[in-house]
Amino acid sequence: MRKLICYILILSNLLFNGCVEKSVQGTKSEGTRNYVVYNIGKSPEDLIMLNNHDFRQQDLLINLFEGLVTSDEKGKIKPAIAESWSLNKDETCYTFKIRKTATWNNGEDITAEDFVTFFSQVLNKDRDNVYAKQLYCIFGAEDYKKGKGDFSNVAVRALDEKTLEIRLNYPCNYFLNILAEPIYSLRKINEDLVSWKKNYKNILYSGCYKIDNILDNGDARLKKNEEYWNNSSVKSEDIMVTFIDSSEASLAAFESSKIDIFTNPPISELSNLSASGKISKIPFYGIGTLVFNLRKEGVIQDSNLRKSISAAVSRKEISKEALNDTVKPATAYIPPNVSDGMNGQYLNKEIFTVEPEKAKALDLISKSKYENNKEELKLIYLDSVENKKICDTIAKQLRENLKLKVQCKGYSLEEFSQVIRENDYDIAKVNYESSYDYPPSFLERYTSESEMNLFGYKNAEFDTRVERAKREKDMVKKVQDLREAENILMDDMPIVPLYFTNSVICKKNNIDGIYTNKRGNIKLDKVYIKVEA
Structure with missing residues (x-):
């Protein structure tokens, strides 16, 4: 029964709403805060996120962590932690070059071996992972996931400290599209990600932000990750992420300027929001x-x-x-x-x-x-x-x-x-x-x-x-x-x-730089508050 419910959740965009509005520190008048507040909706149970298809919660992953590659709003694959990659003649072997400047937030180098460990954890037979079959194009991945042998038989290898090789069973021209998904953002899968609101200071972050504080009400303050390889392009020093799991309560917080960005407002309010120029629809x-x-x-x-x-x-x-x-x-x-x-x-x-x-x-x-x-x-x-x-x-x-x-x-x-x-x-x-x-x-x-x-x-x-x-x-x-x-x-x-x-995105008129990947995940690295002259 539990497994059936899991798959129903996968198949369905649930439209259930909560009923508790949480407070956010800051003033109530639009434009007077010096940080952006984004309401993500329901709070994730963990930062592993392999056991469900909640793409909105994955907004946290895409901003705290980064993978080998990423995709822009048009779906084009872009370099991320891997600065480049090459493909062999029969198109079954990818070789990724990890950036020399790629480091964790504690300053330690991100290595090819980190990705080997990551994929071994993602495919572990004991890991509840609804995405695992996506990686069965990798040689040995399916057998390993099914408990047949150890990870040494899987064709994910560190050739040296900054070179990762992944060999496939067959030519798979969408392999990079898979790797660009937020769930393949590099992170250490451990107990700290499970109890993330308690252990956030212990987590190693590979993306543009890190969690700097968890407020008493559960909201998360994100701070720019100064060790991120592309930190000079990150616009805002601080971002507040709230978890109001109700479209009505989110709208109330938005109208009182407690939050600046949220998604999927009540359908009955769309006309008013659209007339005020505060919504955009992202496929x-x-x-x-x-x-x-x-x-x-x-x-x-x-x-x-x-x-x-x-x-x-x-x-x-x-x-x-x-x-x-x-x-x-x-x-x-x-x-x-x-x-x-x-x-x-x-x-x-x-x-x-x-x-x-x-x-x-x-x-x-x-x-x-x-x-x-x-x-x-x-x-x-x-x-x-x-x-x-x-x-x-x-x-x-x-x-x-x-x-x-x-x-x-x-x-x-x-x-x-x-x-x-x-x-x-x-x-x-x-x-x-x-x-x-x-x-x-x-x-x-x-x-x-x-x-x-x-x-x-x-x-x-x-x-x-x-x-x-x-x-x-x-x-x-x-x-x-x-x-x-x-x-x-x-x-x-x-x-x-x-x-x-x-995905219907609501944002205040003084917020600029918000964009999404093609799947609709919101990226916060370019978001900032416009200051009127």
Whole structure:
């Protein structure tokens, strides 16, 4: 049951809110503090962060630690602790040169051996790591993670103090995209990261900031890491990070100038915030979907019914009316502007319409086994204001366009997990999020062996196409496999994409320099308070 709940958390962007507002030291008038305050939301349990997909909490990782490479807001891979890298002729061996100026915050050199230790800890068989399979492209990594042998059999080696070699099983042109994710930021994985609010002074930091103090209310004061190799580019000496886990409480703190930056305000307040020029929408790799329960016998097994539901929904209405234009209608299984693994963009194919196709929907349902007024479909969702609005909108659309009878029911997380485990539903509204910037990462969760495929979809040809696309070196053949994989999903319709998600960032008008990586993680190294002349 616990494992199932874990995967439900991975699959879903939870919209639950807390109810406690925390105070922040400083004055209440905008522009009088000499440091920026960023509210990150729910406080992380630890700074290891390998056991969940909470990308917002990873904002701490990306500012306290740094990896071999990083990515900019357009997804281009940039040098980080590694000043350069080279690739052998068959594209299976990366050699990274660690900067001579790269040091921990205590002044000790960061070495290639530090990365060897880091990867051995990340892949340890006893480590709860939902990302581990990403690294199975490394020779020996899968066997080591499964407890077969020690790390000496894994092809991650320190050639000398400042040279790291990583050898792969096959050409993997998205390997750097994986390494650019915040979870691969270099840190010493130990008890200090587990009890970080207590042991923050013992932690070694490799990024642009370090934790200088934890306030009595749990907020964290970050201070510029003077030993960071690129510290001259860091704008602010101090940053305060707060942990208000409620959109309403965050907005109240924002309006009283207790915080300067926060994300995802209440949908009802977006118009006012937008009019004042205080919000921006940043795409990140999340997808709102309807998923069909293919482990359940009955009419939901009919692909014509599933296709008719896809054709009958108005993605435009869901995005514009239910979610106040905070998202973009999904016209494909893969979002736009995803990396092609070569510092370019994958050219996506639009396969869904934003408006309902009523004639097509009616033709499809006429070919299905569904009999009007004799069966009621159960649509479940994680209970939140937004999810209820979405599902009520969908039920209305299906009733009007197809005469379908749909019962919508919201559940708490544990109840939702129980309903899925017991197969007591027909359709589930679920949000997915890709864990790295590459097309197959959006499709592989639907493969038969995926631990995130909780809904019973199985197609051997689809599995083959996705796996082959991950390994294929020829870009033309890779795209062919991806296109065919999408065609298979279209024909089977186990899942209906509804919208691509955005991260809505609110900031005071006197705050400048905020930017994100392509996944939406907020970088604070360029943030500062503008002083008006």
